[in-house]
Amino acid sequence: MLEQNLTEQSPLERSTVRATLAVSTVIFTLRPDDESGLKTLWLPLVRRTRDPHLGLWALPGGWLPADEELAAAAARTLRETTDLSPRYLEQLYTFGDIDRSPGLRVVSVVYWALVRSEVAERASVGENVRWFAADQLPPLAFDHNSVVEYALWRLRTKVEYARIAHAFLGDTFTLAQLREVHEAVLQKALDPANFRRSIESSGSLISTDQHVAGARHRPARLYRYDDRAAEHDPPGPTM
Amino acid sequence: MLEQNLTEQSPLERSTVRATLAVSTVIFTLRPDDESGLKTLWLPLVRRTRDPHLGLWALPGGWLPADEELAAAAARTLRETTDLSPRYLEQLYTFGDIDRSPGLRVVSVVYWALVRSEVAERASVGENVRWFAADQLPPLAFDHNSVVEYALWRLRTKVEYARIAHAFLGDTFTLAQLREVHEAVLQKALDPANFRRSIESSGSLISTDQHVAGARHRPARLYRYDDRAAEHDPPGPTM
DNA sequence: CATCATATAGTCAAAACGACTCATATAGTC
DNA sequence: GACTATATGAGTCGTTTTGACTATATGATG
Numbered sequence: 001m002l003e004q005n006l007t008e009q010s011p012l013e014r015s016t017v018r019a020t021l022a023v024s025t026v027i028f029t030l031r032p033d034d035e036s037g038l039k040t041l042w043l044p045l046v047r048r049t050r051d052p053h054l055g056l057w058a059l060p061g062g063w064l065p066a067d068e069e070l071a072a073a074a075a076r077t078l079r080e081t082t083d084l085s086p087r088y089l090e091q092l093y094t095f096g097d098i099d100r101s102p103g104l105r106v107v108s109v110v111y112w113a114l115v116r117s118e119v120a121e122r123a124s125v126g127e128n129v130r131w132f133a134a135d136q137l138p139p140l141a142f143d144h145n146s147v148v149e150y151a152l153w154r155l156r157t158k159v160e161y162a163r164i165a166h167a168f169l170g171d172t173f174t175l176a177q178l179r180e181v182h183e184a185v186l187q188k189a190l191d192p193a194n195f196r197r198s199i200e201s202s203g204s205l206i207s208t209d210q211h212v213a214g215a216r217h218r219p220a221r222l223y224r225y226d227d228r229a230a231e232h233d234p235p236g237p238t239m
Numbered sequence: 240m241l242e243q244n245l246t247e248q249s250p251l252e253r254s255t256v257r258a259t260l261a262v263s264t265v266i267f268t269l270r271p272d273d274e275s276g277l278k279t280l281w282l283p284l285v286r287r288t289r290d291p292h293l294g295l296w297a298l299p300g301g302w303l304p305a306d307e308e309l310a311a312a313a314a315r316t317l318r319e320t321t322d323l324s325p326r327y328l329e330q331l332y333t334f335g336d337i338d339r340s341p342g343l344r345v346v347s348v349v350y351w352a353l354v355r356s357e358v359a360e361r362a363s364v365g366e367n368v369r370w371f372a373a374d375q376l377p378p379l380a381f382d383h384n385s386v387v388e389y390a391l392w393r394l395r396t397k398v399e400y401a402r403i404a405h406a407f408l409g410d411t412f413t414l415a416q417l418r419e420v421h422e423a424v425l426q427k428a429l430d431p432a433n434f435r436r437s438i439e440s441s442g443s444l445i446s447t448d449q450h451v452a453g454a455r456h457r458p459a460r461l462y463r464y465d466d467r468a469a470e471h472d473p474p475g476p477t478m
Numbered sequence: 479c480a481t482c483a484t485a486t487a488g489t490c491a492a493a494a495c496g497a498c499t500c501a502t503a504t505a506g507t508c
Numbered sequence: 509g510a511c512t513a514t515a516t517g518a519g520t521c522g523t524t525t526t527g528a529c530t531a532t533a534t535g536a537t538g
Contacts, residue, residue, distance in 0.1 A: 175485085175486090176485080192484085192486085193486075193487075193488085196487090215484075215485095216483060216484080217482075217483040218486075219485080220485060220486090
């Protein structure tokens with residue numbers, strides 16, 4: 001940045017043609033599939049109301065204001081399209097291929113976010129905002145299909161070693177609910193006993209003394225995510 | 240990117256104050272420590288010849304030309320400061336805090352790179368380019384100290400599960416040389432037998448029928464990195 | 479109170495891993 | 509030419525982790 005061997009003028013003087021910065025967000029939630037009833041990953045898209053790619057669906061996002069932090073811009077676009085606050089927000093990747101946007105050189109810093117399922121149910125939907133099943137997307141604007149694909153890969157790999165699945169749930173939840181999240185993300189069934197063992201050994205949950213009654217079986221204990229455990233998470237820039 | 244709900248004019252019209260895009264690169268190589276003789280991580284820095292932070296050392300980089308790919312810009316700054324080609328180059332993170340550069344809003348897409356040790360030995364050094372031991376850096380310009388710290392964390396975690404260590408070496412190398420790389424990066428001794436076992440089971444190397452002679456002991460077999468194995472590496476945007 | 483369905487606990491073998499032993503092959507030394 | 513130092517490369521052993529499986533607990537239902 002501000003490397004001196006190349007730039008003898010200020011960047012604004014040097015070139016009239018500059019890359020433009022945008023921020024986009026891949027927002028995941030879990031909701032029951034219409035057919036199977038099983039929970040699957042969904043994400044909101046916005047319809048483009050201008051060229052390029054007018055009419056196509058695209059990731060929510062916008063130009064980066066010079067006075068707004070990157071993560072704040074991602075959270076804002078998330079709020080504006082879904083009326084939700086992210087339970088988890090992390091930078092995914094920066095996409096900057098020259099030809100990814102016709103005409104203008106656009107470099108997009110993409111974030112990915114997780115929001116709670118129940119809240120997302122009543123999330124705003126309109127003519128220009130719609131939720132799609134993450135693995136059944138139509139052709140999207142720009143390179144957004146591959147962006148989503150990469151975000152999906154990141155979510156699926158990270159859920160296996162990081163404590164992020166609880167971001168889809170409320171403050172307290174049963175192990176069965178947490179397992180349901182893992183199963184939905186990984187798209188495979190998990191053994192309840194083994195799942196319990198691995199979660200317990202990770203020390204990421206605190207067991208409350210509350211139970212959920214009403215079901216036609218032994219009541220399940222409610223757990224809470226252990227915030228103190230987050231201190232042991234990998235370092236580096238998050239959010 | 241090009242989100243429509245927010246932006247009713249083109250971004251250029253909308254705001255005269257825009258963020259400026261830069262690309263920087265953390266370039267790692269291995270070289271023997273002056274005292275211990277053990278190989279440690281080193282990286283090249285450039286001295287700032289203008290404000291802000293005039294005189295301080297900084298990561299090599301520069302403004303992003305609108306007609307150059309992000310990774311190409313990273314590789315170019317790498318070539319311009321070290322005269323080397325990267326054996327490994329990957330996007331690290333995009334740093335964009337509002338106050339990270341005084342005055343101007345600069346968003347830096349940072350790459351990290353590995354270059355071969357032997358070649359880096361004769362790499363260009365000058366008044367304004369110098370190599371530093373990665374864990375003994377002076378106070379750097381901007382947020383570059385934390386950038387390097389994050390790059391170091393990324394290198395150390397990734398070398399344990401990805402096949403990147405060979406990027407420090409030549410086309411063929413002994414297992415002892417590869418182990419020396421791992422030991423230098425992880426800063427701990429590794430059991431030769433166990434290291435051999437894990438590498439062999441990973442299937443990332445092809446054994447040649449060549450051996451290195453001259454040493455006062457049993458000659459070690461030379462191995463070659465298996466390019467076909469790279470197909471099984473994680474997907475997503477690389478380089 | 480028998481039954482059902484899931485929560486929770488426990489078992490067992492295979493695989494992965496760390497620490498360790500030992501035979502092998504060269505170059506240098508006597 | 510025998511001996512020695514040294515690192516390669518193969519193998520052993522016990523511990524930990526992991527996946528598949530079995531068994532028990534408990535409230536709701538009829």
